[in-house]
Amino acid sequence: MPSILPLAALLPDAVNRHLGWWLFGIILVAGVAVGLKDIARLNLHGLRRVRAISSVSFRESIRRRVLWITPLAILGVIVVSQLQRPLDEQDAVRQTIKFCLFATGLIVAVTTIILACTNLPREIENRVIYTVVTKPTTRLEIVLGKVLGFAKISLLILLIMGAFTWAYLGLRASAMQRDIAQRLQSGVVPASSVATLKYYQDAGLLSAKTLETADGLQMFARLPDGASPRRYFPGGGEGSFLVPFTVDPEQLRPSAGAEPGESGLLIQAYIGYVRTGAVTPPPASAEPASTAPATAPATAPATSNPTAAQATTAPTSKPYYGPFIMSPEERQKVMAGNRPAQRPTVSIEVDDANQNTIGQAVPIPPLKTIELGPPDTITEVRAIVDPKVAKQLKGRVYIRVIGQDPAANYFVDLAQTPAPANLLAPKLGEGGQALPPLAVPPLPDPSDESKPHPPSFQTRAGTFGQQLRGGPKDTPVGIYSFRDADIRAGSGGTVPFELKSGIERSGADERPDEAVDPTQVAVRVHNRTTGQTSDEIIVRPESNRTIFFTVPAEALSGGNFDVLLRCLTLGDFVGLQNRSLVLVTSRQSFAWNLTKSLLILWLMAILVTTVAIFTSTFLSWPIAVVLTLVILLGHWGVQQLGDATAPGVGAQVVTDFGLKNPAKAEAVRRTVENLSSFLNFISTILPDISKYPAVEDIERGVAVPMVKLRDAAAVTLGFGLPLVLLAYVFLKNKEVAP
């Protein structure tokens, strides 16, 4: 954790960096020291007292008709699920799961907060506590008894809601599967949806899949030849490669006493190119296709011509370059200056850790462009990074090299130059004379530390992800690399894959008539172990919707393989992300997956209970409810503020308000920075409720990994235990007679 508060800044770095753990340890030790005698009394008799107190809390809640909230929630879920407008059957099931679990989580959290926050203050107010604390009951046993009692209540609510969710979804899913079977049999299903519906029919709508994602996605202009070290990326501003660095600002200091990056930086890159024939220029206004359901809704009349529905999709948006980023065409024009470039050019950028542009590198004057040499050879090019940009570099940065000529494919040669881009920091001697620049070492390859990290190849980012341009030939190829994948063949000796992509299209007027067919993507699998490449499988993705296809298991044997995707439809761009293509490795029962989700919710309910009981030991119940919500949502809330709590926000506010008076500006800057630091500090010591992801996996039909249960248990234990001890210490020192 960065130094955040004046107080925190005084702490040793080791404490500051792990403040949460230190607080946990201190509270634990202090709590044990204060309550050693009472902790020692937690023997069999002590546990019997805890159980007795918990039973009373449980019975009280039941007799106060707390469970009446469950039929209300069930009724709400049924009503809302009838009003939903799903894309297809799987979407209907997913939406229903979301409603059910959202309602479950909501009523558990609200019920627990209200019960636990009001219980202790009410017992003190109506003096029932007199007859409990005057028995041989320690205050620790009272706190533990209350926590256990409300944990039992929340478990009961979860069991009721879980049973309803399981039964209701089971009924809905089986009805929908019958409907799918009928539609498939009657042949009214559009061709693009047949594979997906068959998959639903075979795998069911409630299955919980285990998914395996690829190591990464690389976008090349040409399919890499196994024997060749060359890697091609497209020109025309469409393709680029990135080389990662970890920058220590000290490395960028030109001389002792100078600021890091004060003299700028030098970038060295090694690139070649080959001329291509006429290629389709990148779309001036690629536009995303609206989501078109593959299957007509059950109530809609079936159409025998699926293309009719596709033809009605209209472009809705234009590519977004951001306020300060030029379009590739404009950039090329500016970079070229007055003299048209004779040979293909590249542009070079410096990107931050999120691969957003920090600044542009410029050619060394008098050159106006970064122009390459003769074709088919590697050219060394150099560019300068402005000191303003260089001063911002810290931690992970990327050098991005972009090919600008639309009639060329660019390449790097990984054998000749394993690190195709270098970052050089100028150095000055004591007398100010120039010394040889210092090369910032490239990030090592994770699989072989002696080698530099290989470059990653990307295409231009569209609305959904990196764009895979479509066409009959000379189009880019997207490659997903899987390593040691767990291959489990299903029925028929095939392995299923999921693909979720976004389709963007050129303007309708540029689109040839024959291209109104659904977007087609050719899929092949190259097995790196056997060297074999499978036959082409044609899939028809739809925008922002998951489709399924299967691949023969033998093509994937060994688990080390690349999945190659190429868009065949001219004028279409398939947007891909790193997780757009996933391999389905196994399936679990829905009941078990639901149980895991409910367990996560229960762990959350236990945390809510401990927070609520802790606050109620020293506050009246309405204030305790508010503080409980603040504690539970504080971390999440600060995260939502995003950049507003980032370092430097004070200066940003001063700029935004246009404060001219230096004293006022400094006061505002410091106040905002301190407030931002305080919020950051608070968020580090508050529980992170995003560690209770009960809905997202099961909603996507993905098996909830056990690691999420473990993480949730760790948060509950890590915050619950100190809070129980604090509640005990507070209650021990509280006069319970009003």
Add this chain to the structure above:
Amino acid sequence: MIAPLNDHAVHTEHLTKTYKDFWGRDKVRALDDLNLTIHRGEVFGLLGPNGSGKSTTIKLLLGLIFASRGTATVLGRPAGDTTVNEKIGFLPEESYLYRFLNGEEILKFYGKLFKIDRATLKKRVPTLLDAVGLDAKARKRKLREYSKGMARRIGLAQALINDPDLILLDEPTTGLDPIGTREMKDLIVSLKQQGKTVLLCSHLLADVQDVCDRITILFRGKMQTLGDVRDLIQKKDVTNIETRGMSEQQVEDLRQYLQRMGVDPAVTHPTTTLEDLFIRIVRENTPAGQSSVGSGPA
């Protein structure tokens, strides 16, 4: 002679309680420098008007609140010590109990808080319910449906669930009818006979007078007097002679005799108490084998 410390059921030295306001400033001194010793086996009365510090003393002895100054020991342990609670029974001023449990459930719950084995608890619960006069129908009803008198009785039962050595009764007869009051007083006497120590806190002086061995009177947080009940209330210069069956003539002869001796006697016929009259009438009209406590709410 001062009794040895282990003979003290309760012992306080300079016990003081000052309530503070939100800012930590002294608001009111509820108890001021109380030095008190209650011996084992005696029935001790804590008397005083409202706000005199009686309840504050009890709360301090039970650890419900903490002393501002001074010390208090209960059965040889510091006040509020959890282990000593094994041997203490407490009936609060009103029956502050879980109102959604029934009579049996509440006794079982409180019983589980002590080191009482299941078999003993199973036997003790009905015995105690019988002892406090709650019939089978009443013990299955939720406490929220109890009359004030019934709630008092179940409160007393929970105070005795652990067969305590020291019983603290805060206004035990509040809400009880005369029969209940009498039963409560009889119970206190019987507890004394079993060797228990009883600390009785009340402002109903007649009740205290009937059962207490010693009393103290508190006023405005300070102890005003302490001593044996008989010593404190006896009129040592007045003599009562009681006899039955004297004729008017014999009474007149006796009066003249005493006058000759220089004494001017007041001769009256004594009256019974309303309590005795009430109890006699109710008992005469209660069918055999039935409780005098109503099963319906008050």
